[in-house]
Amino acid sequence: MKAPRYTDLVTRLPAIVPFVGPETQERARGAKFAARLGANESVFAASPKAIAAMQAAAPDIWMYADPENYDLKQALAAHHGVGVENIVVGAGIDGLLGGLCRMLLGDGARVVTSHGAYPTFNFHVAGYAGQLHTVPYLHDAEDPKGVLDMAEKVDASLIYFANPDNPMGSFHTADVMQNMIDNVPAGAVLCLDEAYVEFAPKGTAPLLDIENPNIIRMRTFSKAYGMAGARVGYAIGAAGLIAAFDKVRNHYEMNRAAIAGTLAALEDQGYLEQIVQKVTAARGRIGDIARENGLSPLPSVTNFVTIDCGRDGDYAKALVGEMLARGVFIRMPFVAPQNRCIRVSAGRSQDLDLFAAALPAALEAIK
Amino acid sequence: MKAPRYTDLVTRLPAIVPFVGPETQERARGAKFAARLGANESVFAASPKAIAAMQAAAPDIWMYADPENYDLKQALAAHHGVGVENIVVGAGIDGLLGGLCRMLLGDGARVVTSHGAYPTFNFHVAGYAGQLHTVPYLHDAEDPKGVLDMAEKVDASLIYFANPDNPMGSFHTADVMQNMIDNVPAGAVLCLDEAYVEFAPKGTAPLLDIENPNIIRMRTFSKAYGMAGARVGYAIGAAGLIAAFDKVRNHYEMNRAAIAGTLAALEDQGYLEQIVQKVTAARGRIGDIARENGLSPLPSVTNFVTIDCGRDGDYAKALVGEMLARGVFIRMPFVAPQNRCIRVSAGRSQDLDLFAAALPAALEAIK
Numbered sequence: 001m002k003a004p005r006y007t008d009l010v011t012r013l014p015a016i017v018p019f020v021g022p023e024t025q026e027r028a029r030g031a032k033f034a035a036r037l038g039a040n041e042s043v044f045a046a047s048p049k050a051i052a053a054m055q056a057a058a059p060d061i062w063m064y065a066d067p068e069n070y071d072l073k074q075a076l077a078a079h080h081g082v083g084v085e086n087i088v089v090g091a092g093i094d095g096l097l098g099g100l101c102r103m104l105l106g107d108g109a110r111v112v113t114s115h116g117a118y119p120t121f122n123f124h125v126a127g128y129a130g131q132l133h134t135v136p137y138l139h140d141a142e143d144p145k146g147v148l149d150m151a152e153k154v155d156a157s158l159i160y161f162a163n164p165d166n167p168m169g170s171f172h173t174a175d176v177m178q179n180m181i182d183n184v185p186a187g188a189v190l191c192l193d194e195a196y197v198e199f200a201p202k203g204t205a206p207l208l209d210i211e212n213p214n215i216i217r218m219r220t221f222s223k224a225y226g227m228a229g230a231r232v233g234y235a236i237g238a239a240g241l242i243a244a245f246d247k248v249r250n251h252y253e254m255n256r257a258a259i260a261g262t263l264a265a266l267e268d269q270g271y272l273e274q275i276v277q278k279v280t281a282a283r284g285r286i287g288d289i290a291r292e293n294g295l296s297p298l299p300s301v302t303n304f305v306t307i308d309c310g311r312d313g314d315y316a317k318a319l320v321g322e323m324l325a326r327g328v329f330i331r332m333p334f335v336a337p338q339n340r341c342i343r344v345s346a347g348r349s350q351d352l353d354l355f356a357a358a359l360p361a362a363l364e365a366i367k
Numbered sequence: 368m369k370a371p372r373y374t375d376l377v378t379r380l381p382a383i384v385p386f387v388g389p390e391t392q393e394r395a396r397g398a399k400f401a402a403r404l405g406a407n408e409s410v411f412a413a414s415p416k417a418i419a420a421m422q423a424a425a426p427d428i429w430m431y432a433d434p435e436n437y438d439l440k441q442a443l444a445a446h447h448g449v450g451v452e453n454i455v456v457g458a459g460i461d462g463l464l465g466g467l468c469r470m471l472l473g474d475g476a477r478v479v480t481s482h483g484a485y486p487t488f489n490f491h492v493a494g495y496a497g498q499l500h501t502v503p504y505l506h507d508a509e510d511p512k513g514v515l516d517m518a519e520k521v522d523a524s525l526i527y528f529a530n531p532d533n534p535m536g537s538f539h540t541a542d543v544m545q546n547m548i549d550n551v552p553a554g555a556v557l558c559l560d561e562a563y564v565e566f567a568p569k570g571t572a573p574l575l576d577i578e579n580p581n582i583i584r585m586r587t588f589s590k591a592y593g594m595a596g597a598r599v600g601y602a603i604g605a606a607g608l609i610a611a612f613d614k615v616r617n618h619y620e621m622n623r624a625a626i627a628g629t630l631a632a633l634e635d636q637g638y639l640e641q642i643v644q645k646v647t648a649a650r651g652r653i654g655d656i657a658r659e660n661g662l663s664p665l666p667s668v669t670n671f672v673t674i675d676c677g678r679d680g681d682y683a684k685a686l687v688g689e690m691l692a693r694g695v696f697i698r699m700p701f702v703a704p705q706n707r708c709i710r711v712s713a714g715r716s717q718d719l720d721l722f723a724a725a726l727p728a729a730l731e732a733i734k
Contacts, residue, residue, distance in 0.1 A: 002553035003580055004608055005524045007473040015613040023433035036430065045429045054624065055422040061596040061628065062412045063403065064589075066390035091458060095617045106374040120619075127615055157372045186369035213370055222431075229428040229623030241371055246382035248494055250462045252487075255622040256596030257421065261428065 009129050018123040022329045034327035035354040037345040040166065040196075040304050042226030044278050044348065046261065047271040050227065053264035057257040065259050067251035072259050075266050076234055085239040086210045091253050093195055093218045093233040097160075098124045100191060100216065100235075102248050104158045105130035112151045113160040114142045116167070116335035118193065121160050130158065137338060140298055140306075141170035144180040152185045159184065162193040164200050167333040167343050169300030171200050178206040184214045189241070192217050195233075198224035199276055200301040213238040223303055224272055224279075225265045230258035279303045282346035289356045293363055304345045306333070313339035315366065322362035328355055376496050385490040389696045401694035402721040404712040407533065407563075407671050409593030411645050411715065413628065414638040417594065420631035424624040432626050434618035439626050442633050443601055452606040453577045458620050460562055460585045460600040464527075465491045467558060467583065467602075469615050471525045472497035479518045480527040481509045483534070483702035485560065488527050497525065504705060507665055507673075508537035511547040519552045526551065529560040531567050534700040534710050536667030538567050545573040551581045556608070559584050565591035566643055567668040580605040590670055591639055591646075592632045597625035646670045649713035656723045660730055671712045673700070680706035682733065689729035695722055 017024075022039065026032050036043065045051070069089040077084045090096040101124040105111065111125045115134035125132050133154050135146040142165050151159050161180070164171035172180075177192070184190045194217055197205050208217065216237035222228035232254070235242070265271075286305040287297035296308040309316045313336055320332050320342055332342045344355060384391075389406065393399050403410065412418070436456040444451045457463040464487065472478065472495040480488060482501035492499050500521050502513040509532050518526050528547070531538035539547075544559070551557045561584055564572050575584065583604040589595035599621070602609070632639075653672040654664035663675040676683045680703055687699050687709055699709045711722060 004471060004556045004611075005476070005554050006470055006611060007476075009473075010470045010611060010614055013614040015610050017434050017613065017618050019434065019618070021431065021434045023437060024435055027437065039431055041431060042429045045426060051425045051428065054425040054428065058418045058421040058425075058624075058628075059412060061418065061421065061625075062409045062593040064388065064406055064408060064595045065598075067384050067386065067388045068391055070390060070394065091617055091620045094619050098617055103373055103377045104371060106376075109372070109374075187372050189371045226429040228431045231432075231620060231622050243382050244371075244373060244377060246384065247377055247380040250458055250465055251384050251386070252461050253458045253598060253620075255598050255625055257425075257624060258428075258622055261425075 013126060018119045025324060025329070029324070031327070033329040035347060035351040036329050037347050037351060037355060038329040038331040039228070040223060040302070040345045041228045042223065042275065042303065043346070043351055044226060044275050046226040047265050047268040049268045049271070050261040050265035054257045054261040057260035061256055063256060064252055065254045065256040069254055069259065072263055075263055079266055080208060080236060082208055082210050082236060083239070086236055086242055087234055088242045088245040089232065089234045089254060090249060091231045091233070092222060093193060093220050094120050095253065096218055096233055096235050097121050097191070099245050099248050101125055101128040101130060101158070103244050104189060109157040110154040111158045111160070112147055112154065112156045114147065116333055116338045117142065117160065117162060118166065119334060137168065140168045140338065141165060141172065144172060144176055148180060148183050148185070151188050156185065156188045159188055159190045160193065161190060162195070164196040164204070164302045166196065166302065167306060168338060169298055169302045169304060169306045171204055171301045174203050174206045181206060181212070181215050188214060190215045194218060195220045195223050196302040198272060199279055199303050204301070208236055210236070210238055213241055216241060221262045221265060224275055225262070226275065227261060227265060230261055231255065232258050232262045279346040282352060285352050286344050286346070286355070289352065289359060293359050298341070304343055306341045306343045308341050311340060316340055316342050318366045319362055322365045323358055326358035326362060328358045380493060385486045392691060392696070398694070400696040402714060402718040403696050404714050404718055404722060405696040405698040406595070407590060407712045408595045409590065409642065409670065410713070410718055411593060411642050413593040414632050414635040416635045416638070417628040417632035421624040421628040424627035428623055430623060431619055432621045432623040436621055436626065439630055442630055446633060447575060447603060449575055449577050449603060450606070453603055453609055454601055455609045455612040456599065456601045456621060457616060458598040458600070459589060460560060460587050461487050462620070463585055463600055463602050464488050464558070466612050466615050468492055468495040468497060468525070470611050471556060476524040477521040478525045478527070479514055479521065479523045481514065483700055483705050484509065484527065484529060485533065486701060504535065507535045507705065508532060508539065511539060511543055515547060515550050515552070518555050523552065523555045526555055526557045527560065528557060529562070531563040531571070531668045533563065533669065534673060535705060536665055536669045536671060536673045538571055538668045541570050541573040548573060548579070548582050555581060557582045561585060562587045562590050563669040565639060566646055566670050571668070575603055577603070577605055580608055583608060588629045588632060591642055592629070593642065594628060594632060597628055598622065599625050599629045646713040649719060652719050653711050653713070653722070656719065656726060660726050665708070671710055673708045673710045675708050678707060683707055683709050685733045686729055689732045690725055693725035693729060695725045
């Protein structure tokens with residue numbers, strides 16, 4: 001007997017969960033959260049048609065899903081006005097980010113992201129031996145020029161940029177993003193994570209350009225469509241880049257009922273619009289609650305509001321802890337100076353009532 | 368604009384789907400199959416309790432599943448008499464095989480499998496730059512001694528062995544497998560794929576030994592539990608090996624409703640026993656149909672029967688084509704001499720009626 005021979009890279013990697021789930025925290029505290037406002041899930045739930053489609057598909061779960069995900073790709077292609085060959089479906093944006101990193105990152109390939117942006121992307125970069133370079137946020141938003149300058153400087157193979165941004169809720173206009181796309185350094189791929197784009201003002205997303213091999217757009221059914229637990233994300237890009245995913249992906253990765261659900265959800269655009277309206281209203285109320293408690297909500301075009309607590313990361317962390325102890329699951333940005341904030345997902349009236357009730361006591365407890 | 372810089376490995380890899388799905392074939396022929404007996408799915412369907420659990424969980428799909436899959440791991444740990452730390456859950460055995468290859472295979476690491484065994488394993492080996500060495504089948508079964516000898520000879524980091532075997536349906540007893548486990552060369556990990564073990568005679572699986580870091584056992588809800596479309600597999604192994612999966616896996620990979628379904632399926636062991644009985648009866652009937660048509664069914668302890676057509680691979684391939692043209696989806700082994708056979712999954716009476724009706728005409732067509 002002798003230990004397995006892990007790769008050098010895997011030996012060096014930490015065994016972590018990039019985002020600790022609320023269930024882990026619930027097990028630790030021995031009680032469920034009363035309000036689940038920490039993971040930017042859609043408390044408003046998926047379209048009833050999507051739920052019904054999943055329920056109708058449940059008896060068919062004995063069959064594998066189509067490994068080509070053809071029907072969903074065709075529906076998405078029609079929805080976005082691109083070809084089936086321009087779409088790859090995967091287990092959430094998380095899964096697709098892993099595939100993209102695997103395709104582009106060899107030992108020491110350079111990658112640029114914002115400092116404090118998506119930890120799961122960084123997890124995949126480390127997992128495929130990429131060398132991560134970060135650029136600070138500028139005025140609580142990602143900095144397109146700073147990111148591009150860094151990409152040029154380090155000769156990056158991959159750039160990650162989220163628009164709208166998580167965890168800050170800020171966004172750039174389509175013009176700014178188009179300018180960024182036009183200036184991606186030669187040989188780099190810009191991964192534009194648009195998980196929250198359905199919540200943003202119309203026209204936030206620049207036009208899709210499926211001829212450009214240096215940009216890939218990532219979308220998801222986890223946020224506005226309210227299907228985080230289904231694990232269905234997709235990417236839109238040039239046919240060559242999209243085809244390369246077939247070299248590395250787990251072709252039998254997708255849940256059959258989830259595919260049926262997303263097909264129904266995509267058709268129910270009226271429901272999506274209602275959700276966007278409800279989220280907009282919820283953002284307003286979260287802002288009001290924050291201000292009533294002397295905190296400063298940041299502008300947001302997403303399904304969450306990031307709230308400046310006016311002090312340092314330790315203070316915000318203590319506040320998150322007090323909220324969790326009161327049964328309200330929220331999260332916060334990971335790095336300074338954004339970690340002066342807490343992040344609260346949009347919720348129904350009853351969820352925000354619980355948030356409003358817990359916040360004054362939580363603030364009092366850390367005064 | 369300049370092409371993305373793929374890794375050298377990815378540049379070399381073919382963009383393939385290791386198993387073409389029946390849906391692709393249905394699209395090509397412009398009609399659905401009348402009998403789906405090619406993918407070793409369970410036409411008998413999942414437990415009604417599992418289906419009900421997935422339907423009940425559908426409205427909750429707005430929530431991510433627990434990234435630690437704690438409840439399912441706990442239930443599996445209790446079921447198998449091991450610890451939670453000895454189990455990792457993933458998107459089918461396919462997904463777990465990918466993770467295992469990623470952990471153990473660097474450039475040129477040697478891997479041993481049987482010639483004509485699981486193509487998806489080979490896909491992952493290629494995808495992580497492993498060097499594949501194959502050992503022929505012996506009497507239509509995998510050859511434990513041959514595989515171990517090759518592993519010793521090439522100083523393998525990873526060995527793949529399925530018991531019972533797919534695509535041949537053969538198996539080795541627990542004693543033979545225990546002997547194989549005891550003789551795994553130092554520094555190698557034996558991946559024992561037991562996807563079909565629930566169908567095999569009691570005692571086919573050697574005892575679990577969670578102290579041994581050189582063996583990992585893979586199980587699935589796709590076969591006997593009838594939940595292929597759910598994408599839930601798991602591996603059982605030493606705590607250190609299992610923990611290493613956290614370094615590389617997509618933590619938010621699992622479908623929330625699928626987890627609820629597998630929990631219910633695991634509890635419904637009575638249903639599982641009924642399925643095993645139905646599959647046993649179906650195997651008998653497939654054998655009878657084969658013999659009535661002058662073909663020779665091989666012994667099987669799985670949910671399929673591999674049928675020796677008595678001629679070469681071209682003949683069996685032509686027969687598969689004729690069956691597909693008659694609306695009966697079946698498959699066949701990929702390499703000689705096993706490709707003299709066709710492979711037919713267990714089905715309900717009505718499925719096997721279609722098989723029985725199509726076979727004589729298909730044979731006549733290629734006479």
